[in-house]
Amino acid sequence: MRIWEIGLIMINFSLLYWAVITNKKGNRGLFIPLGIAFGLVIVQVCGEGGRWEMIPAYLTPLLLTGYFFLGKRKEGGRSRLAVTVQTVLLTVYLLVSVAPPAMLPVFSFAKPTGPYxxxxxxxxxxxxxxxxxxxxxxxxxxxxxxxxxxxxxxxxxxxxxxxxxxxxxxxxxxxxxxxxxxxxxxxxxxxxxxxxxxxxxxxxxxxxxxxxxxxxxxxxxxxxxxxxxxxxxxxxxxxxxxxxxxxxxxxxxxxxxxxxxxxxxxxxxxxxxxxxxxxxxxxxxxxxxxxxxxxxxxxxxxxxxxxxxxxxxxxxxxxxxxxxxxxxxxxxxxxxxxxxxxxxxxxxxxxxxxxxxxxxxxxxxxxxxxxxxxxxxxxxxxxxxxxxxxxxxxxxxxxxxxxxxxxxxxxxxxxxxxxxxxxxxxxxxxxxxxxxxxxxxxxxxxxxxxxxxxxxxxxxxxxxxxxxxxxxxxxxxxxxx
Known part of the structure; x- marks a missing residue:
């Protein structure tokens, strides 16, 4: 995968794991991580060129938005089982996001070794x-x-x-x-x-x-x-x-x-x-x-x-x-x-x-x-x-x-x-x-x-x-x- 593709996936999924594990829900401070998530998608698409293999990764800002603002934070926190299930589902989605761009890579040719x-x-x-x-x-x-x-x-x-x-x-x-x-x-x-x-x-x-x-x-x-x-x-x-x-x-x-x-x-x-x-x-x-x-x-x-x-x-x-x-x-x-x-x-x-x-x-x-x-x-x-x-x-x-x-x-x-x-x-x-x-x-x-x-x-x-x-x-x- 290309540099910005790797960066997008690493950072956006880190934000998703952080949101799930800490159970972050709607407040104004969440607009900063959302800005980062959407910004990375824009930078990658404009800088390296978008491709269909990255579609699951491109959807991560929307998932983050949904998690932040859909539903309310439960008083007393969530059960350990709920956290585990959400983390497992997120990990499955991570694998789904990584597999297509890794299996269909934008590869590079080795630099020619001759003098010209x-x-x-x-x-x-x-x-x-x-x-x-x-x-x-x-x-x-x-x-x-x-x-x-x-x-x-x-x-x-x-x-x-x-x-x-x-x-x-x-x-x-x-x-x-x-x-x-x-x-x-x-x-x-x-x-x-x-x-x-x-x-x-x-x-x-x-x-x-x-x-x-x-x-x-x-x-x-x-x-x-x-x-x-x-x-x-x-x-x-x-x-x-x-x-x-x-x-x-x-x-x-x-x-x-x-x-x-x-x-x-x-x-x-x-x-x-x-x-x-x-x-x-x-x-x-x-x-x-x-x-x-x-x-x-x-x-x-x-x-x-x-x-x-x-x-x-x-x-x-x-x-x-x-x-x-x-x-x-x-x-x-x-x-x-x-x-x-x-x-x-x-x-x-x-x-x-x-x-x-x-x-x-x-x-x-x-x-x-x-x-x-x-x-x-x-x-x-x-x-x-x-x-x-x-x-x-x-x-x-x-x-x-x-x-x-x-x-x-x-x-x-x-x-x-x-x-x-x-x-x-x-x-x-x-x-x-x-x-x-x-x-x-x-x-x-x-x-x-x-x-x-x-x-x-x-x-x-x-x-x-x-x-x-x-x-x-x-x-x-x-x-x-």
């Missing part, structure tokens, strides 16, 4: 060569929203970027499209700030900066890995996050149109996922085309001549990891790639590997699922045959092995879940998406991500990766031959 401040800007790009297949109007063209994070000069006047631009539309879409929750559930995400500075100047410390493209998971969103985007930018990378329109949770265009996801959360078979690979790889290739144009002539004057097109990498989570694999394989512009617990859909990878640097990060959740024995779960499978159960697991192991052949790198973070590689692990412990230690997971992901791209895009000493293997022996860092 981080700037951010957003582009709306229209592909004149492709129509929008999700539209019934054949004249509609494919449109993408792309957010960029970059090394910046901190001048002191820049506005700090919110986590989610167009917060009301995005929080509703993330709640319903990603997590199948009521639209209002994650509205608190609109209160979260980042470390990125809106429209800040690009740092002139380097002549050109390497470029990274990030792909979110199915029904995800462009900045679902904010912890990682800011960290990479702080180490001198220009990072582009793509909203894959109609297959992201939502894309909000500058004119207010919203492209909500059309994808069911119940996709399960490889064939269903395979169908979406061409759209995403075409989108990623289009974004790389736009990067080339941006480097030639950025109308804002920020990136012209500053993008190193010979040092382009890509990274992705989940289905975005599968797209990253395909781009590494098919697009010569992508020189190195990182997949975070991604699948292997699309064209099969050669048994000899990519012939390019590739790092695969596995979650323990996915690893355990792949390695689960049919005999261990047969009773829960409802008649599914051994062959049907084992086939996709064997396929995953084979494709994973091919991708890592010829020098591919891999780690597995113990205690991690599939969502541990995204910001979703911070949203709420109630969602069951959190691994054993989210902050540890993020630290490991960030350190290996920076070291990997520094080695293979910036040409730095590979000993940094080996040093991380020693620092985090539990991740079992491997160089696959």
């Amino acid at each position: 401040a981080v700037g951010t800007t957003v582009y709306h790009w229209k592909d004149e060569q492709r129509r929008e297949t999700y539209s019934e109007n054949p004249a509609d063209l494919r449109e993408l929203m792309v957010q960029v994070w970059y090394p910046a000069i901190e001048g002191g006047r820049e506005e700090v970027s919110p986590y989610l631009q167009n917060a009301s539309q995005m929080t509703a879409a993330i709640s319903s499209k990603m997590l199948d929750l009521p639209a209002f559930t994650l509205s608190h995400l609109g209160l979260i700030k980042t470390h990125s500075l809106l429209e800040a100047k690009l740092s002139d410390s380097e002549g050109r900066y390497p470029v990274l493209v990030f792909s979110h998971g199915m029904n995800g969103f462009r900045n679902q890995n904010m912890y990682q985007m800011e960290e990479l930018a702080s180490y001198g990378y220009i990072v582009l996050g793509i909203d894959y329109a109609y297959e992201a949770a939502a894309s909000v265009y500058p004119d207010g149109r919203v492209a909500l996801s059309k994808i069911s959360r119940t996709l399960s078979s490889n064939a269903q996922y395979e169908e979406h690979i061409p759209l995403w790889t075409n989108d990623a290739a289009f974004v790389l085309n736009q990067v080339e144009k941006l480097n030639q002539n950025d109308s804002a004057g920020r990136f012209t001549g500053k993008l190193d097109l010979e040092r382009i990498g890509m990274l992705g989570h989940s289905f975005g990891g599968a797209v990253t694999v395909q781009m590494l394989q098919k697009d010569s512009r992508v020189k190195a790639a990182l997949s975070m617990d991604g699948g292997f859909y699309g064209s099969p990878v050669s048994e000899k590997g990519f012939g390019k640097p590739f790092l695969m990060m596995y979650s323990e959740e996915t690893y355990n699922k792949v390695m689960t024995s049919y005999d261990d779960v047969a009773k829960q499978l409802g008649g599914v045959s051994r062959e049907a159960f084992e086939a996709p697991r064997k396929e995953y192991v084979q494709k994973s092995g091919n991708a890592l052949a010829g020098g591919g790198l891999s780690i597995l973070i113990p205690g991690s879940k599939h969502a541990s590689y995204s910001d979703l692990a911070l949203f709420s412990p109630l969602l069951g998406l959190r691994g054993a230690d989210p902050q540890r997971d993020y630290r490991i992901v960030n350190e290996f991500s920076v070291a990997f791209f520094d080695t293979y895009l910036k040409g730095k000493d590979a000993s940094v990766l080996q040093a991380l293997a020693v620092k985090y022996p539990e991740v079992n860092f491997k160089v696959n031959k």
